Amino acid sequence: xxxxxxxxxxxxxxxxxxxxxxxxxxxxxxxxxxxxxxxxxxxxxxxxxxxxxxxxxxxxxxxxxxxxxxxxxxxxxxxxxxxxxxxxxxxxxxxxxxxxxxxxxxxxxxxxxxxxxxxxxxxxxxxxxxxxxxxxxxxxxxxxxxxxxxxxxxxxxxxxxxxxxxxxxxxxxxxxxxxx
Numbered sequence: 001x002x003x004x005x006x007x008x009x010x011x012x013x014x015x016x017x018x019x020x021x022x023x024x025x026x027x028x029x030x031x032x033x034x035x036x037x038x039x040x041x042x043x044x045x046x047x048x049x050x051x052x053x054x055x056x057x058x059x060x061x062x063x064x065x066x067x068x069x070x071x072x073x074x075x076x077x078x079x080x081x082x083x084x085x086x087x088x089x090x091x092x093x094x095x096x097x098x099x100x101x102x103x104x105x106x107x108x109x110x111x112x113x114x115x116x117x118x119x120x121x122x123x124x125x126x127x128x129x130x131x132x133x134x135x136x137x138x139x140x141x142x143x144x145x146x147x148x149x150x151x152x153x154x155x156x157x158x159x160x161x162x163x164x165x166x167x168x169x170x171x172x173x174x175x176x177x178x179x180x
Contacts (some may be wrong), residue, residue, distance in 0.1 A: 044165035
């Protein structure tokens with residue numbers, strides 16, 4: 001794994017972790033929010049996780065409140081929301097910031113290693129037109145942006161927030177990574 005394996009993380013239950021705990025797995029890192037128009041993606045993420053977990057896929061959810069206060073709850077409230085509404089079983093982590101001066105080191109590393117994303121042209125333009133565009137090209141655009149990390153710990157893909165978990169482009173990239 002690359003240098004991102006040792007970045008300290010905190011699980012939603014308060015225990016410590018790092019990406020190195022998932023060595024040899026394909027990771028899909030997603031910043032999440034409970035009060036977003038894209039929140040229904042939890043359902044698709046959980047379905048993807050259940051379908052591909054045995055093959056080595058781990059989905060890691062990172063709640064973030066960076067976009068219009070769409071994740072205002074505490075870690076305990078977020079965990080309860082995910083369990084009660086979407087039966088989320090994939091690992092969830094403590095709330096972090098995904099952009100700006102206080103961006104979590106993991107998100108700084110992810111956006112630096114993979115500044116370009118698939119499927120974001122229309123979404124990015126809409127964000128710019130509504131005055132919500134990113135300050136920098138590499139900034140996370142919105143909730144439910146996804147980063148794909150190979151079994152070797154390399155950031156190999158980045159996907160638009162509005163790209164659903166069952167999108168053929170994302171699924172093909174995950175399947176390719178799982179096969180390697």
